[in-house]
Amino acid sequence: xxxxKEYQEMIETALSEIELPEVPKxxxxxxxxxxxxxxxxxxxxxxxxxxxxxxxxxxNDAKMASSIELxxxxxxxxxxxxxxxxxxxxxxxxxxxWDPNIAILSGxxxxxxxxxxxxxxxxxxxxxxxxxxxxxxEVCEGQQMDMDLEGxxxxxxxxYLEMIRLKTAVLLGYSCWLGGKVGGADASSCKKLYExxxxxxxxxxxxxxxxxxxxxxxxxxxxxxxxxxSGKKTILWFLANEEASxxxxxxxxxIYQQNSRDTEEVExxxxxxxxxxxxxxxxxxxxxxxxxxxxxxGSISAGEGAKDExxxxxxxxxxxxx
Amino acid sequence: xxxxKEYQEMIETALSEIELPEVPKxxxxxxxxxxxxxxxxxxxxxxxxxxxxxxxxxxNDAKMASSIELxxxxxxxxxxxxxxxxxxxxxxxxxxxWDPNIAILSGxxxxxxxxxxxxxxxxxxxxxxxxxxxxxxEVCEGQQMDMDLEGxxxxxxxxYLEMIRLKTAVLLGYSCWLGGKVGGADASSCKKLYExxxxxxxxxxxxxxxxxxxxxxxxxxxxxxxxxxSGKKTILWFLANEEASxxxxxxxxxIYQQNSRDTEEVExxxxxxxxxxxxxxxxxxxxxxxxxxxxxxGSISAGEGAKDExxxxxxxxxxxxx
Numbered sequence: 040x041x042x043x044k045e046y047q048e049m050i051e052t053a054l055s056e057i058e059l060p061e062v063p064k065x066x067x068x069x070x071x072x073x074x075x076x077x078x079x080x081x082x083x084x085x086x087x088x089x090x091x092x093x094x095x096x097x098x099n100d101a102k103m104a105s106s107i108e109l110x111x112x113x114x115x116x117x118x119x120x121x122x123x124x125x126x127x128x129x130x131x132x133x134x135x136x137w138d139p140n141i142a143i144l145s146g147x148x149x150x151x152x153x154x155x156x157x158x159x160x161x162x163x164x165x166x167x168x169x170x171x172x173x174x175x176x177e178v179c180e181g182q183q184m185d186m187d188l189e190g191x192x193x194x195x196x197x198x199y200l201e202m203i204r205l206k207t208a209v210l211l212g213y214s215c216w217l218g219g220k221v222g223g224a225d226a227s228s229c230k231k232l233y234e235x236x237x238x239x240x241x242x243x244x245x246x247x248x249x250x251x252x253x254x255x256x257x258x259x260x261x262x263x264x265x266x267x268x269s270g271k272k273t274i275l276w277f278l279a280n281e282e283a284s285x286x287x288x289x290x291x292x293x294i295y296q297q298n299s300r301d302t303e304e305v306e307x308x309x310x311x312x313x314x315x316x317x318x319x320x321x322x323x324x325x326x327x328x329x330x331x332x333x334x335x336x337g338s339i340s341a342g343e344g345a346k347d348e349x350x351x352x353x354x355x356x357x358x359x360x361x
Numbered sequence: 362x363x364x365x366k367e368y369q370e371m372i373e374t375a376l377s378e379i380e381l382p383e384v385p386k387x388x389x390x391x392x393x394x395x396x397x398x399x400x401x402x403x404x405x406x407x408x409x410x411x412x413x414x415x416x417x418x419x420x421n422d423a424k425m426a427s428s429i430e431l432x433x434x435x436x437x438x439x440x441x442x443x444x445x446x447x448x449x450x451x452x453x454x455x456x457x458x459w460d461p462n463i464a465i466l467s468g469x470x471x472x473x474x475x476x477x478x479x480x481x482x483x484x485x486x487x488x489x490x491x492x493x494x495x496x497x498x499e500v501c502e503g504q505q506m507d508m509d510l511e512g513x514x515x516x517x518x519x520x521y522l523e524m525i526r527l528k529t530a531v532l533l534g535y536s537c538w539l540g541g542k543v544g545g546a547d548a549s550s551c552k553k554l555y556e557x558x559x560x561x562x563x564x565x566x567x568x569x570x571x572x573x574x575x576x577x578x579x580x581x582x583x584x585x586x587x588x589x590x591s592g593k594k595t596i597l598w599f600l601a602n603e604e605a606s607x608x609x610x611x612x613x614x615x616i617y618q619q620n621s622r623d624t625e626e627v628e629x630x631x632x633x634x635x636x637x638x639x640x641x642x643x644x645x646x647x648x649x650x651x652x653x654x655x656x657x658x659g660s661i662s663a664g665e666g667a668k669d670e671x672x673x674x675x676x677x678x679x680x681x682x683x
Binding site for chain 1: 382384385387388439442443461462463465466468469470472473474476477480483486487490491494495497498501502504505506508509
């Protein structure tokens with residue numbers, strides 16, 4: 040994984056070189072703070088791995104890729120306000136450390152910084168901007184669908200999958216697409232790269248859902264059932280509603296309708312999920328998407344070494360918390 | 362003012378043609394609603410008047426100019442949340458009619474729509490995008506400075522003027538600049554157009570400040586002293602602090618430090634402003650900027666008719682509430 044580490048460092052450098060004025064402090068300090076919270080910079084790393092399919096990666100590519108990280112952080116910053124989240128990566132969120140108004144405004148400025156970073160080059164600018172705009176809007180749509188689904192009693196698995204496609208997967212699709220575009224890939228390869236990102240993105244989200252109920256607490260690093268406890272509907276909830284008997288469905292609904300769920304109830308829900316064989320079912324959904332990723336990567340004409348590197352990064356991400 | 366009316370209609374058409382999907386309803390309905398609240402579309406109209414200095418205006422120009430209106434509405438939508446404003450143009454604000462989360466997210470989406478509208482053409486895209494990004498960031502900085510100034514006891518007139526330059530004037534500067542750029546103006550004319558917008562923008566804001574204290578209630582359409590009543594520091598507050606005796610300054614500070622101000626106190630403050638001859642002083646500041654606008658317009662090589670039209674629009678805007 041040497042190349043991944045190298046790319047991550049290039050991205051950190053690109054991020055650290057982004058000009059953020061000293062004043063107004065309360066506009067730019069929250070941005071500096073939020074970017075300093077780190078993370079594995081998955082999206083821009085993926086983007087550079089996709090560029091490397093076609094040619095050697097350079098600093099300008101890292102600058103371009105870092106615009107994705109800026110955008111991603113903007114969405115997190117605003118999502119944290121909407122979710123009233125106290126913590127982000129174990130540290131205070133911006134609206135907690137400062138206040139919601141500052142979080143709204145510094146989020147706005149961070150979004151502009153993403154566009155500024157993207158406008159660093161004139162090559163293919165119109166095409167890249169169009170794709171970025173489309174993706175950004177879709178991410179907003181996904182976030183809105185997520186908020187809507189929570190309050191909607193008759194939501195379906197199809198809606199849930201569409202929500203995670205928009206909220207999570209399209210940005211990975213864009214990341215891979217951008218990497219190819221910047222690397223000089225032809226339209227057909229770019230399209231495949233986009234689909235690779237979409238499939239991987241959905242698979243990662245399904246895996247998160249899976250791990251919440253079935254993950255090994257020790258390697259997973261947190262107590263399972265968090266989503267169930269907070270009443271968040273994940274793919275498991277939708278699958279259970281498809282598979283369960285009428286009586287069990289009613290039980291599930293009654294548990295989720297409560298204001299909160301205790302440990303016993305969480306365990307009952309997990310037991311029900313197990314009874315319905317959801318472990319296997321969701322694993323099948325994940326495998327199917329990773330198979331698609333493998334197939335698509337295989338079909339791109341690029342160096343085998345770089346393709347292996349990309350696939351191995353996907354595998355690493357896929358194993359991250361299981 | 363026939364041409365202005367024609368341009369306003371072209372802008373309304375461009376705005377009505379912007380694609381806004383039906384779903385998610387709670388993302389796009391607030392945008393539709395906010396854009397339907399109307400307004401005189403001053404910024405894009407100005408932009409088209411500047412294009413008309415160099416050539417006949419067409420529908421594509423109106424599309425480009427309407428991106429400014431989208432951006433402006435995005436800033437209003439988010440500012441309304443931060444200011445906890447109940448009304449916008451006499452109608453419920455988005456965060457009141459829906460909720461703050463929906464207002465944050467639909468504002469975000471509206472900003473992306475502004476970029477999407479701007480990316481409608483490839484001509485000069487990089488230059489336009491760079492200028493738009495710079496302007497957008499400055500508007501964020503201005504809004505943050507505005508929030509900061511409220512809580513800052515030792516703020517100065519210079520800071521206030523810088524705040525209104527960023528919060529209000531740079532977007533007018535950009536509007537005029539964009540109009541010239543799109544119309545094929547040379548770099549020197551574009552620079553002048555930018556300065557025209559800056560000077561006009563500052564003058565308009567100073568005029569708002571002026572009218573709040575000295576406006577004729579009948580033609581102004583609202584009770585004077587609203588800014589004083591709400592404790593908002595405008596240019597008058599800063600000028601008064603420069604001009605007043607130590608005793609009067611203390612009086613002023615004590616009135617503004619209170620949680621609220623009654624009618625008598627508002628009248629006392631207006632009397633103090635009058636005593637200090639601020640009417641004349643602020644009028645001088647406004648005139649100086651309009652003189653600069655006239656001088657700059659005069660120095661651009663373009664048709665006299667179109668230049669007159671632009672100046673007459675500035676005059677009309679300058680008289681709008683006095």
